[in-house]
Amino acid sequence: MSDSRQAVAPATTAATATMPMVRIAGVHKRYGDLHVLRGVDLDVQTGEVVCIIGPSGSGKTTLLRCINFLETYQEGRIWVDGQLVGYRERNGKLVPASEKEIARLRTETAMVFQQFNLxxxxxxxxxxxxxxxxxxxxxxxxxxxxxxxxxxxxxxxxxxxxxxxxxxxxxxxxxxxxxxxxxxPKVMLFDEVTSALDPELVGEVLAVMQDLAASHGVTMIVVTHEMLFAREAADRIVFMDQGIVIEQGPPAQVLDDPQSERLRAFLSRFRSA
Amino acid sequence: MIPDHLNLVPPPLIWGIRLPYQLRWEYVLNNKDWFIDGLLLALEMALIGLAFGSVIGLICAFLHSSGNRVAVAVVTTYVELIRNVPLLLLVFIFHFGLPQAFPRRSTGQELVLDLLPTPERTFMVVLSIYAGAYLTEIFRAGILSVGRRYLDAGRSLGLTRMQIARSITLPIMLRTVLPSLSNTFISLFKDTGIAFFIGVRELSFAANRVNTDFFRPIEGWAAAGLLYLVTAWFLAFGLRFLEGRIKWTV
Incomplete structure (x- = not known):
């Protein structure tokens, strides 16, 4: 695996001037014994369109919900626009933020759900x-x-x-x-937004998202199974499996020249289709 | 002359069979004001019970769903206490018991007499408390049935818990429980008959009066029964019509 594909090294210090729009550093999430996120590192720059792909159960949706703090996380840090999500840091320890602070921070990110949730x-x-x-x-x-x-x-x-x-x-x-x-919002989060749609309705939603991605006005993190959309709209594709980021890079690189066995196996299912 | 409502005149013969009882509807019709006023009072008491019971129920249901342990304990005790005791017993306790629970002419007794000056008022207060317990359970189930996805959507927009409760949970929950609310109203309407036992001049009182004044038990109770039946049926029909006019579904 080449250097350019590896996750950006986590920054454990506080916000700096060069902080990306979203910084995820060493995030762990457990539901009881189930270890869903096992140390995720990911940076997303302002205006960037990042598509997250991976098999179901790989933690994509959970990661997205952590960015919006619809789910808590137990270890690591998530910053949105330089602000720590869901917690305050006191002497290097995470202290839950107040309800008001969490609500205010959530206005910086907006989420589109699989089931629409209108x-x-x-x-x-x-x-x-x-x-x-x-x-x-x-x-x-x-x-x-x-x-x-x-x-x-x-x-x-x-x-x-x-x-x-x-x-x-x-x-x-x-x-x-x-x-x-x-x-x-500064960041838009899309959680498998076409998965619950009839096939003939997928196109109209993807067209809207493609238009949005092309405008580059808003940072987008898109969890999707639509490989064609990811190839055309994404600046970068992130492949997750079993709770960690396995590979990432420009669409052509990730989709056409996968390095890891797991990504190759994952993509082969789409190739045949 | 002996008045004929004492049943001294033998009932008529029809096809050679002597009827056991001759129906004399004029005792109802001549006193139709008793029945009309009684029906209106019954409807009024049921409506008051539903209105105040809903307020009690909403407060208790949201308190319970807040998860606060003291609130949960208080609400649970109230609901269990009221739901497992006959309405008549509650009515008697409030009507006969409460004024006696304080020394004569004490502030406590004055207060009770101020709050419950008439049997009508006493019954409405009891019916509200009674309805409140049932409505708490209905609203609580309604709150639980509101899909988590709507709450997620509200949270992701940056709403606080109070804003979500008022603007999202409450309207969706009310829509869900509307059919149960209609049922409760009809139940309360029928329960107003209990008020007769403390001398409230509602519909059952009118029916009983026809019996006691003229010894015509069948006509009085049959007329009241018909009025209960038709009114409850119209209420159910009307409420279902109103439900159908709401343009959105959950």
Whole structure:
């Protein structure tokens, strides 16, 4: 394995001026006896689009949820834009942060979920404007106007007043992407966002994400099984297995010239398809 | 002259068979105000019980789901105590027992008499407490049924626990438990009949009065029964219609 593919050495010191947008250093996560993350190191630069691939159970989703602190982690550190996620450091020890601090930090990252997770009691537009109004305290008319722009961007301006139950899976997921964008996050986290969709609906969601990736306005970390999307949209592909990063690099390098046996075995399943 | 409602006149012969009892609906119809006022009072008491019971139930359910050990213990005790005792017993304790529980003319007794000045008020207070226990359980199950994914979405937007409880859990939970809420209202409406035992002039009181005043047990209770039946049926139908008008589902 060449040097360029190895994980960036973890920085255990506090934030520096050269800190990447997301820095994950030596993160461990256990559910009881189950050791899901076994020391993950990963840096993501501002504006970078990183796709995380790997077999199910490799810890991709858990890692993503740790960045948003929907899951706690037991060891290591995660920084988003130089701020430690979920904890405060006191004499080298991790102390849980207050609920307010965690909530504030979560506004820096936005998550798009596999099951869309739209609020069922709100229309598409209300879903999009809810976060800005409640959390960012944006005036309602401003939030509505911005919400309509975002719905137009994902091609759903005409569905603004529809409830999620009346939208297709693909449409729901596009609303969910608009909802995440409305928070104007520094980092967008995508958790297998096309896995729950019917095959014919995958394309419309990937098109929106590709458009987003091409604009390079927002840092994206994308957990996906869509190899074609990863190849075209990603700046870098990260392969995870059994709770650690095995290989990473530019798409062509990782997908066409895999070094590790595990990545070769993983990719062979997609090649045959 | 002996009044005929004393049943001294023999019932009619039909096809050679002597009927055991002759129905005389005029004793109901001549006193239809008793039944109309009684029905309205029953509906009012059920509505009050549902409203205050819902407030109690919501507070208790969210307290319980907070996980605070003291709150959980208090709520559990309240729910178990109320649900495992007959409503009639609660009504008697509040109506007969509570005013006697304090020395004569003491502040405690004054307070009880101020809070429960009439049997109507006493019954509404008891029914609210009674409904509160059942609604706590309904709301608690509703809160548990709200999918974790909606809470994840709220958390990832940076909402606090209180904001999530109010803006996400509460509306989704209420939508889920709406059918149970309708059932509870209909149950409470029927339970208002218990108020007759402490002299509240509701629908069962009217029925009993036809019996005691005119010795016509069948007409009075049949009329009340029909009114209970039709009203409860209309309530169920109306509430289901309202549920159908909500445009979103969970």
């Amino acid at each position: 609020f069922p009691h709100m229309t598409a537009l209300q879903n999009v404007t809810f976060g800005p109004i409640k959390v960012r305290k944006v005036p309602k008319d401003v939030a509505r106007q911005r919400g309509m722009e975002l719905l137009a961007r994902v091609g759903l301006a005409n569905k603004a007043d529809s409830y999620p139950a009346h939208l297709s899976g693909g449409q729901q997921q596009r609303v969910a992407i608009a909802r995440a964008l409305a928070m104007e």
